[in-house]
Amino acid sequence: MSELAFREPSFLVDAIRIARKDLLIEFRTRSGFLSAAVFALLSLAIFRFSWDPTAVTSVDLAPGVLWVIFTFAGLLGLNRSFNVEQVDRAMDALLASPVSREAVFAGKALGNLVFVVAVQLLALPTLALFFGLRVGPEWWGVLAVAVLAAVGFVAVGTLFAAVASNTRLAEMLLPMLALPFFVPVLIPAAQATSSLLAGRPLSEVLPELKILGAFDIVFVAACTLAFPFTLEE
Amino acid sequence: MTTASAIKARSASVRRLPPVDWLVLLAVLAVGGVFARAMLFTPADATLGAVQRLFYVHVPAAILGMYVACSVMAIAGGVYLWIKDDRLDRIAESAAEVGFVFLTVVLVTGSIWGKASWGTYWAWEPRLTSALFLWFLVLSYLVLRDAIENREARARLSAVLGVLALLLVPFIHMTVYLFRGLHPEPIVLKPEKPSMSPEMLSTFGLAMLAFTLLFFALIRLRYQWATARDARVDVEQA
Numbered sequence: 376m377s378e379l380a381f382r383e384p385s386f387l388v389d390a391i392r393i394a395r396k397d398l399l400i401e402f403r404t405r406s407g408f409l410s411a412a413v414f415a416l417l418s419l420a421i422f423r424f425s426w427d428p429t430a431v432t433s434v435d436l437a438p439g440v441l442w443v444i445f446t447f448a449g450l451l452g453l454n455r456s457f458n459v460e461q462v463d464r465a466m467d468a469l470l471a472s473p474v475s476r477e478a479v480f481a482g483k484a485l486g487n488l489v490f491v492v493a494v495q496l497l498a499l500p501t502l503a504l505f506f507g508l509r510v511g512p513e514w515w516g517v518l519a520v521a522v523l524a525a526v527g528f529v530a531v532g533t534l535f536a537a538v539a540s541n542t543r544l545a546e547m548l549l550p551m552l553a554l555p556f557f558v559p560v561l562i563p564a565a566q567a568t569s570s571l572l573a574g575r576p577l578s579e580v581l582p583e584l585k586i587l588g589a590f591d592i593v594f595v596a597a598c599t600l601a602f603p604f605t606l607e608e
Numbered sequence: 609m610t611t612a613s614a615i616k617a618r619s620a621s622v623r624r625l626p627p628v629d630w631l632v633l634l635a636v637l638a639v640g641g642v643f644a645r646a647m648l649f650t651p652a653d654a655t656l657g658a659v660q661r662l663f664y665v666h667v668p669a670a671i672l673g674m675y676v677a678c679s680v681m682a683i684a685g686g687v688y689l690w691i692k693d694d695r696l697d698r699i700a701e702s703a704a705e706v707g708f709v710f711l712t713v714v715l716v717t718g719s720i721w722g723k724a725s726w727g728t729y730w731a732w733e734p735r736l737t738s739a740l741f742l743w744f745l746v747l748s749y750l751v752l753r754d755a756i757e758n759r760e761a762r763a764r765l766s767a768v769l770g771v772l773a774l775l776l777v778p779f780i781h782m783t784v785y786l787f788r789g790l791h792p793e794p795i796v797l798k799p800e801k802p803s804m805s806p807e808m809l810s811t812f813g814l815a816m817l818a819f820t821l822l823f824f825a826l827i828r829l830r831y832q833w834a835t836a837r838d839a840r841v842d843v844e845q846a
Contacts, residue, residue: 534772538765542755552752552769555745559779590779597775601768604689607761 393482407455438568457540480602524564534598635822659724668819677707685770697763702830
C-alpha cells in the first residue's frame with residue numbers, strides 16, 4: 376500500500392489511468408457514445424435526402440458530408456468530457472490527487488480521442504453504404520487522414536471544453552470557441568479525403584498530411600501547456 | 609484602510625474622465641482630412657476607377673486590425689498569464705474590441721471593392737477567407753469574455769484563447785492557400801518599388817498615419833473606460 380501512496384508521479388501512467396476512468400464511465404452509461412453515434416447515422420441519412428444524385432456525384436459530396444458529421448459528432452463527445460467532472464465537484468478531487476495537471480489534460484484528451492475514433496469507425500462504413508462508394512484499399516488512407524485529423528481536433532476541443540465549462544454559457548460556447556480552430560484541420564482533411572476517394576495515390580495528398588501533422592504537434596504541445604491556466608488556482 | 613483610500617482615489621479618477629477625448633477628436637479630424645485628400649486631390653486609378661480610393665481605408669484597416677490588434681491581444685494575454693497584471697488584460701480587451709471594428713471595416717470595404725473589380729461581393733478567396741476567420745476568432749474572444757463574470761477567470765481564460773489564436777493564424781493562412789487566389793499581391797510592402805504614383809503613395813502614407821492615430825486613440829479611450837468599469841465594480845463590492 377505504502378508504495379502506492381508514495382509512488383513517483385508518472386505522466387503516462389496517470390494519463391492512461393484517467394482516460395481509462397473516463398472510458399469506463401462512458402462504457403457503463405453509453406450516454407455520450409450513443410448520442411454521438413445516433414447523431415452521425417441520422418445525419419448521414421438526412422444528407423442523403425438533401426442531395427440530388429443527378430447534379431452532384433456521390434464521390435464529390437461524401438468528403439464534405441463526412442467531415443461535417445465528424446465535427447459535430449465530435450463536439451457532442453467533447454462537451455461531455457468535463458460535464459462528468461462537475462457532478463459532485465469531482466474535478467476538485469481530481470486536482471487534489473497527486474497527478475500533474477498536464478497529465479489530467481493528456482488523460483482527458485486520450486479518452487476523447489478513443490471516443491472520436493470510435494465514432495469515425497462507425498461513420499466511415501455507413502458512409503460507404505449509404506452513398507454507394509466503392510470500397511477498396513484507398514479507405515486505409517482515408518482512415519489515416521481521419522485519425523491524424525482527430526488528434527489535433529481532440530487536443531483543441533478538450534482544451535476549449537475545459538474553458539467553456541467555466542463560463543455562463545457552458546456547452547453552448549464550445550462550438551463557437553473551437554470551430555475556428557478546426558478550420559486548419561477540416562480543410563486539408565476534407566481535401567485529402569476527396570483526392571483519396573477519387574482514386575489518387577497517397578503521395579498526392581502529402582501536403583495536406585504535412586499540415587495535419589504540423590497542426591497536431593503544435594496544438595498538442597500548446598494545449599497541454601495551456602491547460603493548467605484553465606483551472607482555478 | 610489603504611485599500612479604501614486606493615478605491616477612493618480610483619473612483620475619483622473615474623469622475624475625471626473628460627466628456628470629449630481630445631486624442632480621438634484629433635484622430636477623427638486627421639481621418640477626415642485624409643478622406644478629403646483622397647477624394648479631391650488624388651487621381652483615381654486608370655483601370656480600377658474611383659473604387660480604388662477604398663484602398664486608403666481598406667489597407668490601413670487591414671494592417672491595424674489583422675496584424676497589430678491581434679498581436680497586441682495575444683501578447684498582452686500571454687504576458688498576463690505570466691505576471692497577472694490587470695492592466696494587461698484591459699489592454700488585450702481594448703485591442704480586441706477596436707480590432708474587431710477595424711476587421712469589420714476590412715470585410716465591408718473589401719466586399720464593395722470585390723463587387724466593383726471581381727463582379728461579386730464575396731469570393732472564397734484565401735485572403736478574404738483568412739480575414740473572415742480572424743473576424744470570427746476575435747468575435748469568439750469577445751463572446752468568451754462576455755460569458756465570464758469573475759474578473760480573474762475572465763482575464764485568465766481569454767488570455768489562453770488569445771495566445772492559442774496567435775498560433776492558429778499561420779495555420780489558417782497555410783490551409784486557405786490550398787485554394788487558388790484572386791486577391792492582388794501586396795502593392796505597398798513589396799521588395800521592389802511600390803507600383804503606385806507618388807500622389808497615391810503620399811495619400812496612402814497619410815491615411816496610414818491617420819488610421820494608426822485613430823486606432824491607438826480608440827484603444828486608449830476603451831482602456832480608460834475599462835479602468836473606470838473595474839474601479840466601479842471594486843467600489844460596489846467594497
